[in-house]
Amino acid sequence: MARALISVSDKTGLVEFASGLSQRGWSILSTGGTARALKAAGVPVTEVSEMTGHPEIMDGRVKTLHPAVHAGLLGRRNHPGDAEEMGRQGYELIDLLVVNLYPFRETVARPGVSDADAIENIDIGGPAMLRSAAKNHERVWVIVDPSDYQRVTAALDGADNDVALRRELAAKVYAHTSAYDGAITAYLTGSTPSGGELLPSGIRLDLDRLQSLRYGENPDQRAAFYQERGNSSGLPSLRQLHGKELSFNNLLDVDGALLAISSWGRDETAACAIVKHTTPCGIAIGSTPAEAYRKALSTDATSAFGSVVAFNREVTEECALLLRPNFVEAIVAPAFVDRALEILQEKKNVRLLISAPDTGREDLDYKRVRGGFLVQTRPAAGSDEAEWKVVSERQPTAEEEADLRFAWRAVAPVKSNAILIARGGVTLGIGAGQMSRVDSSRIAVMKAGDNGFDLAGAVLASDAFFPFRDGVDAAAEAGVRAIIHPGGSVRDPEIIEAANEHGIAMIFTGRRTFRH
Numbered sequence: 001m002a003r004a005l006i007s008v009s010d011k012t013g014l015v016e017f018a019s020g021l022s023q024r025g026w027s028i029l030s031t032g033g034t035a036r037a038l039k040a041a042g043v044p045v046t047e048v049s050e051m052t053g054h055p056e057i058m059d060g061r062v063k064t065l066h067p068a069v070h071a072g073l074l075g076r077r078n079h080p081g082d083a084e085e086m087g088r089q090g091y092e093l094i095d096l097l098v099v100n101l102y103p104f105r106e107t108v109a110r111p112g113v114s115d116a117d118a119i120e121n122i123d124i125g126g127p128a129m130l131r132s133a134a135k136n137h138e139r140v141w142v143i144v145d146p147s148d149y150q151r152v153t154a155a156l157d158g159a160d161n162d163v164a165l166r167r168e169l170a171a172k173v174y175a176h177t178s179a180y181d182g183a184i185t186a187y188l189t190g191s192t193p194s195g196g197e198l199l200p201s202g203i204r205l206d207l208d209r210l211q212s213l214r215y216g217e218n219p220d221q222r223a224a225f226y227q228e229r230g231n232s233s234g235l236p237s238l239r240q241l242h243g244k245e246l247s248f249n250n251l252l253d254v255d256g257a258l259l260a261i262s263s264w265g266r267d268e269t270a271a272c273a274i275v276k277h278t279t280p281c282g283i284a285i286g287s288t289p290a291e292a293y294r295k296a297l298s299t300d301a302t303s304a305f306g307s308v309v310a311f312n313r314e315v316t317e318e319c320a321l322l323l324r325p326n327f328v329e330a331i332v333a334p335a336f337v338d339r340a341l342e343i344l345q346e347k348k349n350v351r352l353l354i355s356a357p358d359t360g361r362e363d364l365d366y367k368r369v370r371g372g373f374l375v376q377t378r379p380a381a382g383s384d385e386a387e388w389k390v391v392s393e394r395q396p397t398a399e400e401e402a403d404l405r406f407a408w409r410a411v412a413p414v415k416s417n418a419i420l421i422a423r424g425g426v427t428l429g430i431g432a433g434q435m436s437r438v439d440s441s442r443i444a445v446m447k448a449g450d451n452g453f454d455l456a457g458a459v460l461a462s463d464a465f466f467p468f469r470d471g472v473d474a475a476a477e478a479g480v481r482a483i484i485h486p487g488g489s490v491r492d493p494e495i496i497e498a499a500n501e502h503g504i505a506m507i508f509t510g511r512r513t514f515r516h
Contacts, residue, residue: 001103003072004028004096005048006038007064007126009103011148015041015099017149029065031056033144050423051092056369073097074130077139096141096152097133101126105183114124122184127177137170138163145177177204179229183473199364210236217249220311223248228358231363233356238332241306241341243351250308250329250351252278256413257310257332258355263409264312266357269425272296273413274304274329278435281307283410289333290318295426297326298322300447308332310355315340325431367516379412379513381457391487391496396505400482404507407461408484412513418463419444421455421480428453437462440472445478455479463513465489469498476502486512 004026006018018028018038030038038045048064049055058061072094076082086093102123106456107113114169133142141152155162184205189200206301207226215225225248227236232340235255240246246254249267253275260273260280271291274282282299286292289311297304309323311333318338330351331344344352368376390396396404407422415433416422419440422428429448431440432477441460448455455478462485472495475483487508489495499506 002026003029003092005069005072005094005096005129006098007034007129008095008098008100008146010100011037013040013148013149015043015230017146017153019042020153021096026096027213032061032350033346033414040173044498048218061124061270063374063415064129069094069129070132073137073140075139076136094140094298096143097129098143099126100144100146101129101130101180104180106468108187113372115466116280118187123180127180128346130173130177134170134173137166141166141235142169142173144169144173148172179204182206184225199377201371203375205366207228211246213248213251214245221248223250228363233363234357237356237357241336241352241354241355242345243330243347244349246351247329253308254330254332254353257308257330260410260413261310261312261423263412266312268312273283273310274299274307275310276303276307277315279415280410280413280427280430282427282430285406286425288318289316290322293319293322298432299427300451304328315344320340320344329424356482380511384511389487389491389508389510390482390505391508392499392506394500394503394505398480400505403459403483404461407459408509411456411461411463413515414463416463416514417512417515420514421445421448421454421458421459421475421478425460428455428458435441437464437466438468441474445474448478459483461485463515466495467491469494472498472502472504480504483504484509486510 003502004021006028007030014034014037020352022028022043028038028043028045028049029051031048035045035047046128048069052065052066052068054192071086071091071451072090075086075093097447102121103122103365107121108118126315130142130144133140140256142150143149151165155165186200206229208229210227211225212242213223213225215315235251256278257273258276260275260283261271264285265356268283268288268514270289270292271285272289273280274296281303282296284292284295293309304326307328308330309328314335314337315331316337317332317339324343324347328350330353332355334355336344336352336357341352344350363378365376365378367511403422406425407420410427411420412477414430417437417440419431419437420427421444429444431443434440434443458480459482460475460480465486465488467489468491482505483499484507487510496506
C-alpha cells in the first residue's frame with residue numbers, strides 16, 4: 001500500500017486532497033493539527049508518533065526528526081542495500097510528502113510581533129523532510145504548494161511516473177526552502193520592514209510568477225509578471241473588474257500612475273494623474289474626480305491618448321462620462337460607482353482596476369543593471385514643509401504658496417530632469433527626461449503654449465537644483481512668478497540673484513526627488 005505523509009500549516013484543499021488519496025487506497029501519516037483536521041473530516045490517519053514509536057516532545061518541536069521518517073523518504077526502491085537496511089530496522093517507504101512550513105513570514109509581518117514568537121515560527125522538521133523527499137524525487141512525490149494537488153492527483157490517476165512533473169515539484173521545494181531561509185536571515189539581520197538595517201550584506205529575492213505576459217516591451221521579448229512572496233501590496237493587490245489582460249507596458253504605466261497619485265491620500269481633495277510611458281502628462285486636483293480629470297486632461301490631451309488614468313477617489317458617473325469618449329488603456333481607482341462601471345464597461349478593452357490601500361510597508365526598490373541590482377529604500381512620502389526656506393527677497397503669496405505645494409507633490413513622479421509648471425491645482429506644462437534642466441524648462445513652457453495656457457502668474461517646480469541661472473531666466477520670460485526646488489548648487493547665490501532680478505519668489509526644499 002502506498003503511503004503519504006502530510007503535515008501542513010496552510011490547510012487549503014487539505015481535506016479534499018487527503019480524502020482523494022484515501023479513496024485511492026493510500027494510507028496517510030500525519031502530525032499535530034493536520035492529523036486532527038483530517039480525523040475531524042473522517043479521513044483515516046496514522047499519527048507519525050505511532051509509526052516511529054516515539055512521541056512528539058517539547059510541545060511538538062521534535063516530532064518528525066526521526067530515522068524512520070527520513071529513511072522512508074530517502075530509501076531507494078531499486079537499491080538492495082537500502083531495502084535490506086529498511087527491513088532490518090523495520091522501516092517502511094513513504095511515497096508522497098506534503099509539507100508547507102510554519103508561517104514565519106506572516107508572523108514577522110505582524111505589527112509588534114515578539115522575538116520569541118518569531119523564533120518559535122522557524123520550522124525545522126518541515127524543511128528537513130522536504131529536502132529529503134526532493135532529493136529522492138525520482139521515487140517520492142513532494143508537494144509544497146496546495147495549488148499542485150490537482151496536478152499530482154491527475155498524474156497518479158494516469159499511472160504515470162511523470163518524471164518532468166516530479167522534477168519540477170522538487171525544484172519548487174528547494175526554491176521554497178531557500179526563500180524561507182532567506183526570510184529568516186533577513187529577520188535575524190534586522191532587515192525586516194519593522195525596523196533595523198534595511199540594506200543588509202546579502203539579499204535574496206523570492207518571487208512567484210503571477211502572470212505570463214504575451215510579450216515584453218516589444219513583441220520579440222518574452223515576459224512574465226512576478227510577485228514578491230509575502231508581499232500582497234502594490235500591483236499584485238490590484239483587482240481587475242473589466243477589460244483585456246494587462247500587458248508588460250500596461251503594468252509599468254499602472255505602476256507609474258499609482259506612484260503619481262500616491263502624494264494625495266484618499267481622504268484629501270480629489271486628484272487625478274494621467275500617465276504615458278511611466279511619467280505623467282497631466283496631474284490635477286479638484287473638488288470632484290470629474291473636475292480633477294478634466295483639468296489633468298487639459299495639460300496635454302494629445303499625449304493622453306492611450307494613457308493610464310489614476311484617481312485617489314471613487315470614480316463617479318460624471319467622471320465616467322468624461323472618460324468615455326477618450327482612448328485610455330487602463331483606469332485605476334479605489335472604487336467605481338455602479339453607474340460609472342456600466343458606462344466604462346461599454347468600452348470593451350479598457351482595463352478597470354481597483355487599487356488597494358497603501359499598506360505602509362517600507363519596501364526596497366530594485367533596479368536591474370547588467371550583472372546585478374541597485375537597491376535603495378523608497379523615497380519618503382509627502383514633504384516636510386518645516387524644512388522649506390524662502391530664499392528670495394519676495395515672499396510667495398498665499399495663492400502661490402498653495403500652487404507651489406501642489407507643484408512640489410506633482411513633480412516627484414516625473415522622470416528626471418523634471419520641470420513642472422502649475423497654477424490653480426493643475427499642471428500647465430511638463431518637461432521630463434531631458435539631459436539638461438534648461439531643455440526640460442523649455443519643453444514645459446512649449447507644451448503649456450501648445451495647449452493654450454497663459455503662464456502669467458504660474459509657479460514652477462524642479463526635482464533638483466538649477467545648475468545655472470538659464471532655467472530661471474527661461475521661466476521668468478514665460479511669466480512664472482514663483483519657483484520651488486531643492487537648492488544645494490554651488491551656484492545657488494546666482495540662482496537666487498536671478499530670481500530677485502525677475503521678482504520671482506523662490507523656495508528651497510532641501511530635498512531632491514530624482515526619478516530615473
